[in-house]
Amino acid sequence: xxxxMQSPGTLSLSPGERAxxxxxxxxxxxxxxxxxxxxxxxxxxxLLIYDTSSRATGIPDxxxxxxxxxxxxxxxxxxxxxxxxxxxCQQYDGSPFTFGQGTRLEIK
Amino acid sequence: xxxxxxxGGGLVKPGGSLRLSCAASGFGFSDYYMSWIRQxxxxxxxxxxxxxxxxxxxDYADSVKGRFTxxxxxxxxxxxxxxxxxxxxxxxxxxxxxxRYSSYWGQGTLVTVSS
Numbered sequence: 001x002x003x004x005m006q007s008p009g010t011l012s013l014s015p016g017e018r019a020x021x022x023x024x025x026x027x028x029x030x031x032x033x034x035x036x037x038x039x040x041x042x043x044x045x046x047l048l049i050y051d052t053s054s055r056a057t058g059i060p061d062x063x064x065x066x067x068x069x070x071x072x073x074x075x076x077x078x079x080x081x082x083x084x085x086x087x088x089c090q091q092y093d094g095s096p097f098t099f100g101q102g103t104r105l106e107i108k
Numbered sequence: 109x110x111x112x113x114x115x116g117g118g119l120v121k122p123g124g125s126l127r128l129s130c131a132a133s134g135f136g137f138s139d140y141y142m143s144w145i146r147q148x149x150x151x152x153x154x155x156x157x158x159x160x161x162x163x164x165x166x167d168y169a170d171s172v173k174g175r176f177t178x179x180x181x182x183x184x185x186x187x188x189x190x191x192x193x194x195x196x197x198x199x200x201x202x203x204x205x206x207x208r209y210s211s212y213w214g215q216g217t218l219v220t221v222s223s
Binding site for chain 1: 143145152153154155158167168169170203208209210211212213214215216
Protein backbone atom coordinates (compact mmCIF):
# COMPACT_ATOMS: atom_id res chain seq x y z
CA UNK A 1 0.00 0.00 0.00
CA UNK A 2 1.25 3.47 -0.89
CA UNK A 3 1.19 5.72 2.19
CA UNK A 4 0.83 9.46 1.60
CA MET A 5 2.15 11.93 4.17
CA GLN A 6 0.99 15.53 3.89
CA SER A 7 2.81 18.53 5.31
CA PRO A 8 2.31 20.72 7.10
CA GLY A 9 -0.63 19.47 9.15
CA THR A 10 -1.90 23.02 9.52
CA LEU A 11 -0.91 26.07 7.50
CA SER A 12 -1.80 29.55 8.74
CA LEU A 13 -1.75 32.26 6.09
CA SER A 14 -3.50 35.49 5.17
CA PRO A 15 -5.67 36.20 2.11
CA GLY A 16 -3.49 37.26 -0.80
CA GLU A 17 -0.54 35.10 0.29
CA ARG A 18 0.83 32.08 -1.55
CA ALA A 19 0.17 28.60 -0.16
CA UNK A 20 2.36 25.57 -0.80
CA UNK A 21 1.07 22.18 0.36
CA UNK A 22 3.20 19.04 0.10
CA UNK A 23 2.48 15.35 -0.16
CA UNK A 24 5.14 12.63 -0.03
CA UNK A 25 4.50 9.06 -1.11
CA UNK A 26 6.09 6.02 0.55
CA UNK A 27 7.07 4.67 -2.87
CA UNK A 28 7.42 6.15 -6.30
CA UNK A 29 4.22 6.79 -8.21
CA UNK A 30 5.23 5.61 -11.63
CA UNK A 31 2.64 7.49 -13.59
CA UNK A 32 0.97 10.84 -13.07
CA UNK A 33 -1.95 9.27 -11.18
CA UNK A 34 -2.13 11.85 -8.41
CA UNK A 35 -4.96 14.16 -7.33
CA UNK A 36 -5.82 16.91 -4.86
CA UNK A 37 -9.22 17.47 -3.23
CA UNK A 38 -10.61 20.35 -1.17
CA UNK A 39 -13.13 19.90 1.64
CA UNK A 40 -14.98 22.66 3.46
CA UNK A 41 -16.80 22.07 6.77
CA UNK A 42 -20.05 20.16 6.36
CA UNK A 43 -19.48 19.59 2.65
CA UNK A 44 -18.38 16.72 0.47
CA UNK A 45 -14.86 16.94 -0.94
CA UNK A 46 -14.32 18.50 -4.35
CA LEU A 47 -11.70 17.54 -6.93
CA LEU A 48 -9.20 20.30 -7.65
CA ILE A 49 -6.34 18.65 -9.55
CA TYR A 50 -5.99 15.28 -11.30
CA ASP A 51 -3.14 13.61 -13.20
CA THR A 52 -0.73 15.64 -11.02
CA SER A 53 -1.25 18.97 -12.76
CA SER A 54 -4.60 19.12 -14.62
CA ARG A 55 -7.24 21.39 -13.11
CA ALA A 56 -10.73 19.96 -12.74
CA THR A 57 -13.69 21.65 -14.39
CA GLY A 58 -14.39 25.08 -12.93
CA ILE A 59 -11.28 25.26 -10.76
CA PRO A 60 -9.61 28.70 -10.86
CA ASP A 61 -6.12 28.99 -12.30
CA UNK A 62 -4.70 30.13 -8.96
CA UNK A 63 -4.65 26.41 -8.11
CA UNK A 64 -1.79 24.42 -9.62
CA UNK A 65 -0.29 21.00 -9.07
CA UNK A 66 3.18 19.66 -9.73
CA UNK A 67 5.52 16.84 -8.82
CA UNK A 68 6.75 13.42 -9.74
CA UNK A 69 8.07 10.24 -8.17
CA UNK A 70 7.40 10.57 -4.45
CA UNK A 71 6.99 14.34 -4.03
CA UNK A 72 3.93 16.32 -5.07
CA UNK A 73 2.85 19.90 -4.45
CA UNK A 74 -0.36 21.90 -4.55
CA UNK A 75 0.18 25.63 -4.92
CA UNK A 76 -2.45 28.33 -4.44
CA UNK A 77 -0.93 31.48 -5.90
CA UNK A 78 -3.02 34.12 -4.10
CA UNK A 79 -5.34 32.96 -1.36
CA UNK A 80 -8.98 33.99 -1.51
CA UNK A 81 -11.22 33.82 1.60
CA UNK A 82 -13.04 30.78 0.15
CA UNK A 83 -9.79 28.79 -0.13
CA UNK A 84 -9.49 28.21 3.61
CA UNK A 85 -10.38 24.54 3.95
CA UNK A 86 -8.83 21.09 4.34
CA UNK A 87 -6.87 19.68 1.40
CA UNK A 88 -6.26 15.99 0.72
CA CYS A 89 -3.88 14.37 -1.73
CA GLN A 90 -4.78 11.03 -3.35
CA GLN A 91 -2.90 8.48 -5.43
CA TYR A 92 -4.66 6.19 -7.87
CA ASP A 93 -1.58 4.63 -9.39
CA GLY A 94 -1.80 1.43 -7.38
CA SER A 95 -4.60 -0.29 -5.52
CA PRO A 96 -5.57 0.28 -2.80
CA PHE A 97 -6.01 3.91 -3.76
CA THR A 98 -5.00 6.01 -0.77
CA PHE A 99 -5.44 9.51 0.63
CA GLY A 100 -3.12 11.64 2.69
CA GLN A 101 -4.20 12.65 6.19
CA GLY A 102 -5.00 16.21 5.11
CA THR A 103 -3.62 19.73 5.50
CA ARG A 104 -5.80 22.30 7.20
CA LEU A 105 -5.38 25.76 5.64
CA GLU A 106 -6.53 28.37 8.15
CA ILE A 107 -6.75 32.13 8.20
CA LYS A 108 -3.91 33.78 10.08
CA UNK B 109 -25.18 17.97 -14.64
CA UNK B 110 -23.43 15.14 -12.84
CA UNK B 111 -25.29 13.99 -9.74
CA UNK B 112 -24.48 11.22 -7.29
CA UNK B 113 -26.98 10.49 -4.54
CA UNK B 114 -26.21 8.03 -1.77
CA UNK B 115 -28.84 6.34 0.38
CA GLY B 116 -29.20 3.46 2.80
CA GLY B 117 -27.24 4.73 5.78
CA GLY B 118 -28.50 4.54 9.32
CA LEU B 119 -27.97 3.10 12.79
CA VAL B 120 -27.02 -0.56 13.02
CA LYS B 121 -25.76 -2.78 15.84
CA PRO B 122 -22.28 -4.29 15.78
CA GLY B 123 -22.31 -7.43 13.69
CA GLY B 124 -25.22 -6.18 11.62
CA SER B 125 -25.54 -5.42 7.92
CA LEU B 126 -26.46 -2.49 5.70
CA ARG B 127 -26.67 -1.96 1.96
CA LEU B 128 -25.73 1.44 0.59
CA SER B 129 -26.86 2.66 -2.82
CA CYS B 130 -25.52 5.36 -5.10
CA ALA B 131 -27.79 6.67 -7.86
CA ALA B 132 -25.99 8.40 -10.72
CA SER B 133 -27.26 10.82 -13.35
CA GLY B 134 -25.94 13.32 -15.85
CA PHE B 135 -23.16 11.19 -17.36
CA GLY B 136 -22.50 7.87 -19.07
CA PHE B 137 -22.45 5.71 -15.94
CA SER B 138 -21.12 2.60 -17.66
CA ASP B 139 -18.10 4.54 -18.94
CA TYR B 140 -16.61 5.07 -15.48
CA TYR B 141 -15.00 3.30 -12.59
CA MET B 142 -16.88 4.12 -9.39
CA SER B 143 -15.60 4.30 -5.83
CA TRP B 144 -16.76 4.31 -2.22
CA ILE B 145 -14.84 6.53 0.18
CA ARG B 146 -15.62 7.06 3.85
CA GLN B 147 -14.88 9.65 6.51
CA UNK B 148 -15.14 8.87 10.21
CA UNK B 149 -16.37 11.73 12.41
CA UNK B 150 -13.68 14.40 12.63
CA UNK B 151 -11.21 12.32 10.62
CA UNK B 152 -9.76 12.25 7.13
CA UNK B 153 -10.80 10.44 3.98
CA UNK B 154 -10.38 6.67 3.66
CA UNK B 155 -10.77 4.94 0.30
CA UNK B 156 -12.98 1.85 0.73
CA UNK B 157 -13.51 0.18 -2.64
CA UNK B 158 -13.71 0.62 -6.40
CA UNK B 159 -15.47 -1.19 -9.20
CA UNK B 160 -14.60 -1.13 -12.89
CA UNK B 161 -16.93 -0.04 -15.62
CA UNK B 162 -18.55 -3.44 -16.07
CA UNK B 163 -17.95 -4.83 -12.62
CA UNK B 164 -15.18 -7.24 -13.53
CA UNK B 165 -12.52 -5.28 -11.69
CA UNK B 166 -12.99 -4.66 -7.97
CA ASP B 167 -10.76 -4.03 -5.00
CA TYR B 168 -11.12 -3.20 -1.32
CA ALA B 169 -9.22 -1.59 1.50
CA ASP B 170 -7.76 -4.19 3.85
CA SER B 171 -9.97 -2.80 6.63
CA VAL B 172 -13.15 -3.98 4.85
CA LYS B 173 -11.94 -6.90 2.76
CA GLY B 174 -14.08 -9.99 3.32
CA ARG B 175 -16.89 -7.98 4.94
CA PHE B 176 -17.93 -5.48 2.24
CA THR B 177 -19.01 -6.22 -1.34
CA UNK B 178 -19.23 -3.62 -4.08
CA UNK B 179 -21.48 -4.06 -7.10
CA UNK B 180 -23.16 -2.03 -9.82
CA UNK B 181 -26.14 -2.16 -12.17
CA UNK B 182 -25.35 -0.13 -15.28
CA UNK B 183 -28.93 -0.39 -16.54
CA UNK B 184 -30.13 1.32 -13.37
CA UNK B 185 -27.11 3.67 -13.23
CA UNK B 186 -26.52 2.58 -9.67
CA UNK B 187 -23.73 1.29 -7.48
CA UNK B 188 -24.05 -0.57 -4.21
CA UNK B 189 -22.03 -1.43 -1.13
CA UNK B 190 -23.15 -4.44 0.89
CA UNK B 191 -21.67 -4.11 4.35
CA UNK B 192 -21.70 -7.15 6.65
CA UNK B 193 -20.21 -7.84 10.08
CA UNK B 194 -20.19 -4.13 10.83
CA UNK B 195 -17.94 -2.80 13.57
CA UNK B 196 -17.89 0.41 15.56
CA UNK B 197 -14.89 1.56 13.52
CA UNK B 198 -17.01 1.43 10.36
CA UNK B 199 -18.97 4.44 11.65
CA UNK B 200 -18.51 7.15 9.02
CA UNK B 201 -20.05 9.20 6.27
CA UNK B 202 -19.87 7.08 3.12
CA UNK B 203 -19.40 8.90 -0.16
CA UNK B 204 -19.72 7.53 -3.65
CA UNK B 205 -17.47 9.11 -6.22
CA UNK B 206 -16.99 8.89 -9.96
CA UNK B 207 -13.81 7.53 -11.46
CA ARG B 208 -10.46 6.49 -10.09
CA TYR B 209 -9.64 10.03 -9.01
CA SER B 210 -13.11 10.89 -7.67
CA SER B 211 -13.95 13.64 -10.13
CA TYR B 212 -17.43 14.03 -8.63
CA TRP B 213 -18.67 13.18 -5.14
CA GLY B 214 -22.08 12.58 -3.70
CA GLN B 215 -23.25 14.32 -0.52
CA GLY B 216 -22.66 11.20 1.59
CA THR B 217 -24.75 8.95 3.80
CA LEU B 218 -24.03 8.43 7.50
CA VAL B 219 -23.54 4.94 8.86
CA THR B 220 -23.49 4.59 12.64
CA VAL B 221 -22.53 1.25 14.20
CA SER B 222 -23.45 1.24 17.85
CA SER B 223 -25.28 -0.91 20.37
